[in-house]
Amino acid sequence: MNVIYCDNDVILEDVACLNLDLTLDCGQAFRWEKQEDGSWSGVAEGVFLNIAKKDNKIILKNTTRENFEKIWLNYFDFEKNYSEICRRLKQDKLIAPTVDEYYGIRIVNQNSWEALCSFVISQQNNIKRIKGIIDRLCKAYGDEIGNGFYSFPSAEKLSTLSVDDFEKLGTGYRAKYLEKLAKDVASGVIDLEKIKMLSLEEARKELLNIYGVGIKVANCALLFGFGFYDAFPVDVWMKRVMEYYPNGLPECFNGIGGIAQQYLFHWARNNL
């Protein structure tokens, strides 16, 4: 990858394996909006970004070098060698054609608080409605940061809400989970930064102690918000996929099971 700082834009050349449409609309992050020109706009860590791919170059519009290095380099994991990862995954003949068909899906590294909240909301829910709830949550309680976009509200902010406030956003029976989660994170009873430092098994155990977090939500949060690439979420779609792996997951998935999972999840939603 080659980084060029040009006027107010950051331009990346030779980024292997990044399809923005697949990556930003594959059910891992819920706050990216496709623009009429085909680019994507969204927010992470309270910072707005418009990103596009043109002529095999990735263009981050109106982005400072500081924000690129502080946020987006890690968010899109530009330095991770996805070509090598995909080559490894394709040692499994079952997933190989899927990796080719949907080549360019990456796991983005989301803020752990945002990911945990988002996937508590996601349970027993569909992606379209999850996006709507999170959008209303951000517009009601986040900070406006321009262009009609809002930051994801902090735990401190959400800790002031009642169960009824969460219900008014359309969260349904998940409102009571969110109310307690926000208060416990804000008060320090739940320490997300500490959980990041644990092993996968220990971190998962901590998340499973949280009211409203089961094995599926825990694994999604671990994969999408805590940097555990070996977490392997199994939802109703992945349960269908697992019938193709009656003897368990192949060895070549070790350490990158979560990435394999995202390709299989996408395949399942389009084919099953």
Next chain:
DNA sequence: GTCCAGGCATGCA
């Protein structure tokens, strides 16, 4: 009207 969605808590055996 019924079924379903990136499931979980609870009660009961």
Next chain:
DNA sequence: TGCATGCATGGA
């Protein structure tokens, strides 16, 4: 430990 049930909402 494993299984059945209730749960909010909105689109298909």
